[in-house]
Amino acid sequence: MSTTQSERLRELLEPLVTSQGLDLEEIAVDSVGRKRVLSVVVDSDSGPDMDQIADVSRALSAKLDETDAMGEGEYYLEVGTPGAERLLTEHRHFVRATGRLVKFQLSEGGDLVARILTVDDEGLELEVPGVKGRKATTRRLGFPEIAKARVQVEFNRKDMKDMKEEEEA
Structure with a gap:
């Protein structure tokens, strides 16, 4: 059974990312002209800060x-975080999106x-x-009812504290 380059890179790099208190979300190797770009996406429950990104990089x-x-x-190494409209695929993604507006495509x-x-x-x-x-x-x-879920960008987003205060009023 052969493994892809991305799988080999994940096996090599995931322990390093985890040791920094982060989750390895994605690895992609792309060609841009004659150059190759290794993109690594990391995240955490609290969202990594710039120092954590620099350290893991x-x-x-x-x-x-x-x-x-x-x-x-x-090759070039790019280390970043998931975008604002991230796709939710893992249980931890849904937990991290608590309080966020999400567009669900339903299985039915x-x-x-x-x-x-x-x-x-x-x-x-x-x-x-x-x-x-x-x-x-x-x-x-x-979860079985969800075919796809993506966080939506909100410009006037209420935070959870505001939502709880409205419920109590």
């Missing part, structure tokens, strides 16, 4: 320099835009925004 660079994992040619068809209130092992408790002056409602959504 130096550690990955040193490890790659002492191995031949990227071969002989020149159709879309749902709702805010994640809580996450457990079986699924999510959601707040579905009200339409045309109606109050928001809650809905339970099991």
Whole structure:
């Protein structure tokens, strides 16, 4: 059974990322002209800061320099975090998106835009925004019902504290 370069890189680099208190989310090797780019996406429950990104970047660079994992040619290493509209694929992604507005593509068809209130092992408790002056409602959504989920960008986003204060009022 052969392994791809990305799988070999994941095996090599994931322990380093984990030792920095981060999760290795993605690895991609792309060609840009004659250059190769190794993109590494990392994340954590609190979101990595710039110092953590710099530290893990130096550690990955040193490890790659002492191995031949990227071969002989020149390459660039890019280390970053998931984008604002990240795709949610792992349980931890849903936990980290608690309080965020998410667009769900449902397994049975159709879309749902709702805010994640809580996450457990079986699924999510959601707040579905009200339409045309109606109050928001809650809905339970099991993980098997979700075909795809992506965080939505909100410019006037309420934080969880504001939402709880509204509920108590």
